[in-house]
Amino acid sequence: MGRFRLWCSSRQSPAAAWRSPVLPVEDSAMKQLVALDPGISSRMSVRIRVMRVACLSLIALTLTFVGAFQDVSAQPQHALTVYGEAPRYPADFRHFDYVNPDAPKGGSMRRSAIEIGQFDHLMPFTDKGMGVSQINGMLYSPLAARSLDEPYTVYGLVAEKMERGADGLSLRFYLNPKARFADGTPITADDVKYTYDLLMTQGSMQYRTQFEAVAGVHVESATQIRFDFKNNDSRTLPLDLASLPVFPEHWWKTRDFASGAGFEVPPGSGPYRIGHVDPGRSITFERDPDWWGKDLPVNKGVYNFDKFTVEYFGDIDVARTVLKGGAYDYNREFSATGYSIRYDGPSLSDGRLQKGQLAKGAVQSSQGFVFNLSKPMFQDRRVRRALAMLWDFEWTNRQMMRNMYIRQSSYFSNSALAATQLPTAAELKILEPLRGTVPDEVFDSVFKAPQTDGTGFIRDKQLQALALMKEAGWTPKGDDLVNAQGEPFSFTFLNSQVGFERMLLPYKRTLAQIGIHFDIRRIDAAQYLNRVMARDYDMIVTGYAVSTSPGAELYNNFGSKVAMDPGSSNYMALQDPAVDTLIAGLLKADSKQTMTDYARCLDRVLQWNDYWIPNYYPPGSSTVWWNRFGIPKIQASNNEAIETWWEISPTPLTNEQFAEKRGASALPAEIN
Structure with a gap:
């Protein structure tokens, strides 16, 4: 079995597999995070029960929804927002x-996988083992x-137009009549429905939870298909x-999709074909010069190698x-x-080897040490707060x-969705019905992760933590903190x-x-994933x-319904x-503003409940090339979008x- 899997979320762009999620973790811990949270954003939907209201109110509400979606699109569009x-x-x-629309085609690019370990099949769309994430977008x-x-x-690619229903309860795709699979077979609406059904079954x-609100799929013609929604x-x-x-x-109807289909190469619909596979070790994609979609606006200046x-x-x-060996x-x-130091040498000094922080403005992934809240010892917020106080980020960072890293405080770091100031009037209106079910600090305080002076001496934090633990029923006894039954806190x-x-x-x-037993257990990746x-x-x-633009993936990350679901990312x-x-x-x-208000409220509630020990994020995507x-x-x-890069020289240049x-x-110095 391969070390890890990277599930390719539908929220990724078609070239997403070229890029690496920005999860700032020292050393190779990043790899185990990707294995656990492949969902650069997996999405799911839940049914929301609507209260019965008076007839006139219902009519008004219906008209409001219709009016809102009429603004979105009541006719075929080239793009969806x-x-x-x-x-x-x-x-x-x-x-x-x-992009550089005139970027020359040719040459090659060789990159390391974001995952650590070996892939045991090609397709990355199942929960089994580890597939090749680049299949999604390149093939x-x-x-x-x-x-x-x-x-x-x-923006339209296989579908040249998209039409969202005026009431928001349907979505119609108009396929590009030029769209073909690599074997020359036209891409039809039947293929779209087949794909959806295959992923759902x-x-x-995560596909099943992501698309729970889809009520039905209807093929209307060879190039037209409609998805109906429950709400x-x-x-x-x-x-x-x-x-x-x-x-x-x-092709797929005679293959075992659920098992990943091994290493048999399927026909694709994208810019590349699979040229060579060294099972588990490497995979080479070869650009299809006759790709039907190469001249579409969304593909100009992209996929140049x-x-x-x-x-x-x-x-x-x-x-x-x-890498240093070339x-x-x-x-x-x-x-x-x-x-900082592992790439030092003459090639870095003269510029043949470059390193830089790319995509500095990108929203940073949230990262932390997660408490398993199903464990009785972590169900008291005071305990979680005490444990969070005792991780010395400032000393660790130095x-x-x-x-190099920036302390994480928000679940939406480096974005407008982060709750970094006191709640606005609009946010308080959202939060007020929750008073009594959320921490009081949510209403009148700004959360900041615990901070030390970086010297490594945190006696003040230890005393505060001891006081919180005592309030929660844990008191010193000898070298241990114990509960009323005399059981030590352990x-x-x-870790993998x-x-x-x-x-x-x-x-x-x-x-x-302070008397807390903390064990670190490392197991192999397969055991880790199973546990x-x-x-x-x-x-x-x-x-x-x-x-x-967060959406239903939040249910997958934090929703009660999936707390114990093996396929979800609700690791808390x-x-x-x-x-x-x-x-x-x-x-x-x-509206975007209303979404932002809710996101900040959500951020506050997650922050002040101390559901994890927030970690850190980098100033950009640390990259060496x-x-x-x-x-x-x-x-x-x-x-960083390396799918937009192109080859200038077959050998490195000073x-x-x-x-x-x-x-x-651009010069490397211009993008750092």
Whole structure:
């Protein structure tokens, strides 16, 4: 079995597999986070019970909904936005701003996989083992492509037009008549329905929760298909459906999709074919020069390499060494120490090897040490607060991470959704009905993660933590903190990565000084995944991909219904009715401002309940690459977007050589 799986969320752009989620974790802990939270954003929907109201009120409400969705779209559109706002790019746009439309085709790119370990099959759409995440986007194109410089907007690809019903209860796709699979077979509405049905019955459990609100799928013609919805509570559901890939029914109907189909190469619909597979170790994609979609505006200046290879490693130190030896081109680095000093040498000095913080403006994923709230010892907020006080981020950042990282306080860090000030009047109106079910601090205080002076001496925090533990019923007895039954306070951190223990050992010593037993247990990746899915742990490190247009994935991350669901990302095992209420309100928001108000309220409730120990995030995407690639002068705001890069030289260039040959490329110094 492969070490990890990376489930490709439908919220990803068609080129998402080229990019790496920004989950800032020292050393290889990032890898276990990807295994647990592949859902750069997985989405799910729940049914919201609507109270009966008087006839006139119901009519007024209905008219309000209809009016709202009439603004969104009552006719076929080239793009879909969440709230019906005008998309950045008009119907006649020629290319995205963040690409070089004249980028030459050719050459190659070799990158390391974001996952650690080996893939045991190709398809990344199931919960079994580990597939190849790049299949989604490179081999299979989606119905619509997500732009990388807008919060959440999709533009037609396999579907040239999309039509959201005036009442918000349906979505119709008009397929591009030129769309073909790689074997020449036309892509039809039957293929779209087949794909949806296949994902819902044999794909990851997260598809079933994500699209729970879909009532039916109707093929209207060879190039026209309609999805009907049970309700219009989720404004992002149409965009999520538009982001689905399309599989060839004529090929997959005789294969075992549920098992990942092994290493047999299927025909795709995207810009690449699979050229070579070294099972578990590497996969090479070869650009299809006759791809039907190559001239579409969403694909101009994208997918420029003739060959794109993904290399898999079982150890990140090996991956660094191999990169420095020139065996591959591009690596995302998740260790501050690794990024700062492990690449030093003549090639870095003269510019042949480059490193930089890309996508600095991107929303940062939230990360923390998660309490398993199903464990009795963690059900008292005072206990959770005490344990959070005792993790010394400032010392850890200075001593182990070269002061590179920024402390996490919000679940929506580096975005307008973060609750960083006192609640506004609009937020208080949302929160007031929850008074008594949420911490009082939610209404009148701004949450900040515990802070130390960075010296490593936190006696003041230890005394505060002891006081909180005493209030919660834990008192000193000898070298232990014990409860009324004389049982010592003891818990275990479950880990699957070599090297991450060093991040935890100082925390272990600090806890021991006040009588708390903290064990660190490392197990192999397969065991780890099984135990996490079974919620068989006390504490783990995990992260959640964050969107500036959050939606039903919030239920998957924090919803009560999926707290113990093996397929969900609710690793806290959180069951909080107030959180469910706020997520429901966010999904039904009819404007970006209302959504923002609900997101900040949700952030406050999660923050002040101390459901995890917040960690940190980097100032950008820490990246190392050999200096032989052109990079667009206008950078995508949402990610590093290496799918927009192109080859300038087959061998690395010094800074001086690159300046002479760069053509339309930005200089590396201009993007750092």
